Amino acid sequence: MSSLILIAEDEAEIAEILDAYMRREGFRTVLAADGQQALDLHATLKPDMVLLDVRMPSRDGWDVLGELRRRGETPVVMVTALDQDLDKLQALRIGADDYLVKPFNPIEVVARVQAILRRRVGAPDAKLLRVGAVEVNIENYLATIVQPEGRRRLDLTLTEFRILAHMARIPLRVFTRAELTEACFPNQDVAGRTVDSHVSHLRRKLEAGGAPGLLVNVRGVGYRLEPAE
Structure with a gap:
């Protein structure tokens, strides 16, 4: 079965673009419009990777990333408009696997996702x-x-x-x-x-x-x- 990607993004247009490109490459996807929904879906569906925006309602991306790291090692790629070095450093320190700044090339996002998943062999929970x-x-x-x-x-x-x-x-x-x-x-x-x-x-x-x-x-x-x- 193909990998399941959780796309946590509150901007519908961006979420739809990511969803379309991921599905075109054969991934399964599920969308979350706010941080709490992302955590709920992660708990129930156990996705193979999370694409995570920072500025989201309910619970922001930093909060979600911290909780995901407390739960385990699901790969997380931050996709955000925040382009300061301190933001990138914070994401990597909390435990993000990669960091992409908007506006992004969807093809690059797909390539980053594929590269990270290729490095994680075995069980989907990245053991x-x-x-x-x-x-x-x-x-x-x-x-x-x-x-x-x-x-x-x-x-x-x-x-x-x-x-x-x-x-x-x-x-x-x-x-x-x-x-x-x-x-x-x-x-x-x-x-x-x-x-x-x-x-x-x-x-x-x-x-x-x-x-x-x-x-x-x-x-x-x-x-x-x-x-x-």
Whole structure:
């Protein structure tokens, strides 16, 4: 069965455009005109992805995104007129998988949706992520190198696993040290060099396990996962 996309958008014209393009590409869709309806539909239908506007009646997109993240790991793409860097950073920190600014090209929205869904293999609730040769099982806290000659489990600490899993949700995106600190060290006062140390250990384990070059340092910014072509 094709993936189900929940489109949470209060502007009818935009919702109809997104709906038409998603259906044209073979997705099933369901529409929500306000934040509370989006949460209700998410609870009952368990969609594979949510396209989420920020400015909506009842409950705004920030509130909805926070609740979706408390519920689990359903992929969320923010589609909004808010184009400030702080808005984008807030969305990514709360847990959005991607962020698109209106006016948008519907074809690009479809491409982003397809790319995110391709990275999330296995069950629709995103328990399994795949980046290059690395497979990350969110539910079982397992990371595995998958190669033609077989599978090799990585012996990671909890912090190393959290960093890998967080970055695996959006390969190629650069994560700052502040973002990794907030996501992987909840309620802890952690210095940037501590993040660097954990990332360094994780990189060495990935290289030793058979995934060299996957975890890349972007000088002066942070880190990203860069799967080989």
